Amino acid sequence: MRILVTGTAGFIGFHLARRLLRDGHDVTGIDGMTSYYDVTLKQKRHAMLREFERFTCNEFMLEDAQAMENAFTRCNPELVVHLAAQAGVRYSIENPGTYISANLIGTYNVLEQARQCQPAHLMIASTSSVYGASKDVPFSESQRCDHPLSLYAATKKATEELAHSYSHIWKLPVTAFRFFTVYGPWGRPDMALFKFTANTLAGRPIDVYNNGNMERDFTYIDDLVEAICLLSQKPPRGPGESDPGASPVAPYRVINIGNSHPVSLMAFIEAIEKALGQPCIRNYMPMQPGDVPRTWADCSALQALTGFRPATPVQAGVDAFVEWYRQYYRAPQTTIAKQQ
Template sequence: MRVLITGSAGFIGFHLARRLLAKGHTVAGIDNMNAYYDVALKQARHAILSEDPRFTPHVLDITDRPALEAVVDGLRPELVVHLAAQAGVRHALKAPEDYVSSNIQGSFHVLEACRKHPPAHLLMASTSSVYGATDKLPFREDDQADTALNIYAASKRSMEVMAHSHAHLWKLPVTCFRFFTVYGPWGRPDMALFRFTRAILAGEPIEVYGHGRMARDFTYVDDLVEAITRLAAHPPVEGHQVGEMDSLSPVAPFRVVNIGGGNPVQLMDFIAAVESALGRQAEKLYRDRQPGEVETTWAEPALLRALTGEVPETPVTRGVQEFVAWYREFYGA
């Protein structure tokens, strides 16, 4: 297949592109290489992908509609996976306009490009953050998702709503997948695992938000990529539900799917896994939970299981060990 991945130099995009190339697909990658975090890390990911002649990198911003449409016009992709986004809940407090530009305007451009050249399936990355201020656990796809606690979540929910309208109007098959705290090798430097590892190795204290009482449904990146590739083979078809749990729209080939294992891990247990993998204890500074953060995320994976036959299951202890091994090798730590 001809596949287009936006955000191909990002953490998830890199792993997904590598998996699809290994399966023999032709992959075009789009990334703007912005400076939200270390550009050298993004360039290293693209360099590895570019070793395969079936990978074509395009350095451009999805907010540049003519440039984006030129790539889609030339490739005519059969599968599009839209991962490009301004990420980070905490950064949203500092630069909210970045989220409106990339996650809303940029996503609209992707939808419009796909309207002109419809792929067999468009998958768009959303987030568990859209569930917002809810005490209902675990999170189900048909739960209300209109109480966003930060602009990141609000921008991703806006993307989902726009995608539904395009699916309805143009019969474009769209799956929005909501992922839950993805981690693993080549991860983002702004995420907790990366920050904890770097600080502990440097002998610096780590900041523990929520006084350690938070929990996350951690998803190892290889599990996420497996779920995405399996979902790609199951585009939504209007009127064809897979069960009562299906979020399939009644008026469009559109659904949302949680990608999470349904096994929340307490933050302190996660930190203990990092300490074990590093063979060092961390000095901990306990802080209040930051604005916009929820206490617990917990996926209900029944729909993912019905569609793909699998749910993420890599234990945190093993996933953290894999990250630490990569970190030591990449940074010589």
């Protein structure tokens, strides 16, 4: 297939593009190479993708409507996977305009081009943050998500609504998938696993928010990519579908992708300590504005549609990340005995 993926220099986009290329597809990648975190990491991801003959690389901002039109015209994609966005709950407090520009205007540009080229399936990344501080767990796609706690969550919910309107008016098959705390090799430096690993190896303390009283539905990157690939073959058909996230008026659905097993932050830290073979120095902090105490995905709709449910154990995923981190940064092996 001819597939266009936005965010291919990002953590998830890189892994998805590499999987699609290995499966023999033609992939057109788009990334703005923003400086939100280490650009060198993004450059190395794109360099690895360029090793594939079937990869076409584009580096421009999502807000550049003309560049977006040119990329879509050259690719004429049969499948579009829109992953690029300004991520991060805490960063949205400091730089709100970046989220409006990238997540709203950027997504609008993607939707406009998809409207014109009419791919067989448009897939858009959303987030578990849209559920806010809902106490109705596990989070199901049928729940209302009307009270986002951060600007990041608000912009991602807005992209879902924009996509639904395009789906309804232009009969464009759209799947919006809600990610739950994705982690793994080549991960983002602003995420807890990366920061905790880097700080611990450097002998620095880690910031443990809400005094450690948090739970996350950690989802390993390979499980996420598998789910996206399987869902790509299941475009919504339109009104009448019975899955919880299906629209009653459009070929549109939202769907959770998570591990369906929340893990406490303290247990996650213990998994990192075990993988590193040394203890983390904890700096206990209050809850950050816009953050939520717990996420938990109901993935029964994903399993019903694809027969697949993410299940990689957290320790296995953390071990894989630490192994990659040591190789990438050539971090020395610790001599401290592993914590039991």
